[in-house]
Structure formats: C-alpha cells, structure tokens
Amino acid sequence: MDLKLIFQIILSITLVILIGLQSSDAGLGRAWGGGNIRYSSKKGIEKSVFYSTILVSFLFVVMAIINNLF
Numbered sequence: 001m002d003l004k005l006i007f008q009i010i011l012s013i014t015l016v017i018l019i020g021l022q023s024s025d026a027g028l029g030r031a032w033g034g035g036n037i038r039y040s041s042k043k044g045i046e047k048s049v050f051y052s053t054i055l056v057s058f059l060f061v062v063m064a065i066i067n068n069l070f
Contacts, residue, residue: 004070008063015060018053 042050 004063004067008060008067011056011060011063015053015056018049018056021049022053
C-alpha cells in the first residue's frame with residue numbers, strides 16, 4: 001500500500017475524532033434555531049482541539065490533492 005494513502009487514512013480518522021470532540025452545543029439543531037444560543041470564547045483544551053481540527057483538515061486537503069496529482 002502507498003505511504004501517502006496510509007497517511008491520508010490516518011488523517012481522516014484523526015479528523016473524525018477531533019470533530020467528535022468538538023462541543024455538542026454546535027450541533028445541527030443550532031442550524032435551525034434550536035437550543036439556547038450562547039456565545040463564548042474558546043479556552044484551554046477546547047481551543048487546542050479547535051486549532052488541531054483546522055490543522056488536520058488542512059493537511060487532509062493537501063494530501064488529497066497530492067494523491068490525485070501523483
């Protein structure tokens with residue numbers, strides 16, 4: 001198996017886990033006005049998970065492009 005493909009699979013699993021760790025307050029019910037609306041800044045581990053999710057999603061997209069080009 002190709003090493004790039006294995007790395008992309010690992011990134012996809014990591015991305016699913018990180019998205020699952022996000023706050024449940026931001027679920028689909030919010031999109032249609034459900035639940036109490038509360039705005040607050042991210043602190044501590046929540047901030048780390050948020051930035052990690054952005055980084056892993058960026059790496060996933062880059063690896064998808066690389067796998068399609070080469």
